[in-house]
């Protein structure tokens with residue numbers, strides 16, 4: 017039995033190697049290049065089941081090939097009538113019992129890993145983040161830390177971070193393939209899962225439950241930094257002064273415009289839990305705009321002027337504000353200088 | 369036969385004939401044409417989807433329109449193409465295979481068809497009335513309850529009406545197969561296709577009510593202000609997921625089992641062998657049907673039901689692979705030792721085996737719950753279910769059409785065109801879907817309007833889109849084949865394939881009453897038995913006598929039309945209460961027809977012995 021299992025595993029790894037060799041997937045997105053606890057466990061299970069299934073497929077295909085080659089109607093024997101076999105007990109027992117054994121081989125690790133990934137025993141001592149899904153953006157509230165962010169989730173490497181997830185509107189699903197499998201967000205109950213990044217990095221996250229017009233544009237990032245860097249980040253975020261005055265005159269005007277046009281009504285800066293729109297406390301440190309666009313000033317201005325064209329159906333399109341392009345540029349200046357911490361996605365990418 | 373009649377009676381009479389027919393053979397034609405047209409519509413939607421995904425950041429269609437396309441593609445293909453095409457084949461074949469003159473409830477048979485058609489029309493009306501459904505074919509709440517406009521209302525009412533048609537059709541076949549078998553046709557002598565039709569009808573009977581209930585709740589949430597799925601009113605969105613999948617998982621077996629039946633008959637006929645392990649095949653079929661009700665939550669592994677529920681459903685799901693595997697090996701050993709003729713029908717059956725094996729094996733991979741956290745709602749799942757539904761159900765329908773076309777229309781489909789269809793479609797199919805397994809694992813969720821550049825998803829999507837066009841070419845060649853055959857091909861005998869089962873013992877297409885004398889069945893593959901004993905046809909079980917046949921009726925059509933009208937009333941009364949008049953009008957029409965039907969005796973008519981003798985002499 018053990019020997020067989022080894023062979024199946026080898027086959028699975030072989031299949032996996034083929035994928036990697038053919039250059040499949042972006043490192044920080046693909047489930048095939050796991051960087052976290054959940055994704056590694058899942059890939060293990062994928063490999064075991066893939067190995068067993070490749071074995072099954074080969075058996076079927078060998079019989080299939082023999083049949084098609086050997087038993088075609090032959091010239092000169094058109095009238096041949098083959099024996100009308102009814103069946104074969106021994107064969108039928110074989111192809112009932114062997115598949116059962118193969119399935120048990122898959123079932124055991126399936127149950128083990130499924131329970132392991134649902135283990136909440138460490139939740140109390142761990143970092144807990146309350147995740148809210150919204151059409152079409154993500155909000156993260158660090159429990160007990162007085163920190164709120166949107167779109168970018170900072171976590172320390174090497175430890176479990178528990179996510180308590182709920183949606184404010186329709187269903188969403190939190191998925192960071194390189195770190196872990198996904199879990200849905202429901203409006204009535206909190207769902208809990210944990211993620212653990214084994215390496216620093218900026219990991220792409222996606223919404224995986226159909227949530228409406230801009231479902232495909234609901235990307236987010238998980239930024240895994242070393243525990244020391246994370247502590248630093250926490251401190252910086254806790255010490256943010258939401259009313260701090262920007263340095264340049266344009267940005268100062270931008271700050272005023274941000275207040276006057278009631279942007280602040282939806283977008284909190286600082287640890288206020290209000291989150292009608294994404295929290296912008298560390299907006300200047302983001303790497304993407306609205307999850308999917310390049311984080312440039314031009315794009316930000318375009319966004320303010322016409323959010324609908326960048327992310328159809330998003331709620332800012334209905335918001336009641338009126339700014340000129342020039343004003344929007346000033347607001348962009350203000351937002352881009354919101355960089356409360358030295359710990360940024362770059363810190364995650366330039367390991368140490 | 370029907371075309372000849374049409375020429376004699378004129379076009380109007382021809383249409384009237386089909387509007388009122390209760391003949392299972394003509395209802396099969398209706399299902400075939402309607403299902404075929406919806407299949408082309410669904411295919412067109414698929415092409416638009418694949419054009420949109422041919423390159424990153426594409427804006428060939430808008431995000432909102434894309435969501436309508438993906439919703440309508442799935443809904444159309446499952447409910448308006450695959451289901452009716454299966455009913456087409458069941459109607460054309462099942463009564464003949466059991467030696468019956470019609471189904472148990474011919475009137476209901478017709479009603480089932482018209483309900484399906486009018487339901488399908490309502491579903492598609494959204495395109496012209498301000499927006500089609502856009503919450504996915506699974507219509508998860510609360511997206512489906514908050515989706516603005518009337519799109520999802522068309523989904524709810526359309527599916528409710530066509531679902532009633534399906535339920536009626538299922539009950540009808542259940543009773544037909546249980547009650548109308550010819551003398552000697554015991555259960556364990558029924559051809560596998562009839563067996564699968566029986567099990568599928570049972571699944572319809574138990575699965576569709578769950579959908580009906582779900583749709584009713586959704587309808588009340590959307591149109592009458594209830595909050596069954598609305599968390600802020602104390603409702604629960606997960607209930608919809610359960611109701612949908614308690615229906616939805618059996619539904620996929622409702623689709624695949626008849627295809628299994630087709631392959632069993634085709635493989636056995638063209639390898640000139642009895643089906644290997646017939647008894648095991650029958651038990652595998654019923655076991656799959658039974659287990660099919662125990663596994664719905666494998667669609668909800670990411671819902672957060674907890675590790676215990678996930679593990680139980682994972683193991684139950686894996687268990688289904690055992691009877692499925694039994695079937696695969698029995699088919700292979702039916703071929704083993706046979707003398708195999710490869711023609712179009714057989715090509716589809718042979719193409720099915722590797723394709724479906726891939727779909728089944730990815731199914732087992734999906735069943736591993738913790739791994740499914742990665743696959744779920746990605747292109748991996750899209751690949752899986754297209755492998756089983758296209759590689760299984762659609763291949764099965766193609767095989768069935770090539771195999772039974774002569775029985776339905778008296779002509780064999782053109783072989784060259786048939787082979788061209790197979791090879792383009794088969795190649796296109798694997799090109800489109802194989803690579804999607806990898807796309808999913810590489811991080812591409814399903815139902816995505818666009819994907820971003822620079823995430824290594826470009827090549828896979830391009831390949832997939834190219835494959836889709838090949839499939840389209842294959843489908844078009846098939847349509848050409850149908851037209852070409854009906855114009856050019858010569859008539860064939862009643863038994864062009866050297867068949868084994870009862871349907872091949874009567875002329876093609878069969879006369880109105882199918883069997884002049886009810887056949888006597890003496891074993892599995894009854895026609896083959898007679899042939900082996902040197903007889904030409906089946907021994908009759910009764911002397912020639914008058915035949916009692918049901919009368920045609922326009923009532924099923926009008927009843928369905930009534931519900932169609934009422935459906936619009938329900939949808940639009942939200943905007944303006946005076947639309948309630950449409951509800952009253954429509955329901956009045958339907959209930960009036962029901963009343964008429966109940967009080968008016970319709971005893972059918974007789975075909976007299978003398979006429980039958982005359983016809984016999986002509987032949």
Ligand code: HEM
Pocket residue numbers: 506620621623624666667668685686688689692727728729730731732734735740743744745749752753756757760761
């Ligand atoms: C060995 C047999 C099979 C197994 C073990 C299996 C397993 C599964 C599982 C676990 C899923 C859920 C994946 C997810 O959403 O994450 C799934 C999805 C699906 N399967 Fe299968 N399956 C099998 C055969 C079939 C067959 C025969 C059909 C249809 C003819 C089918 C049609 C589907 C469809 C339509 C979906 C996705 C529905 C949706 O989410 O839109 N499967 N299958």
Ligand SMILES: [Cu+2]
Pocket residue numbers: 616617620663664666667
């Ligand atoms: Cu299923």
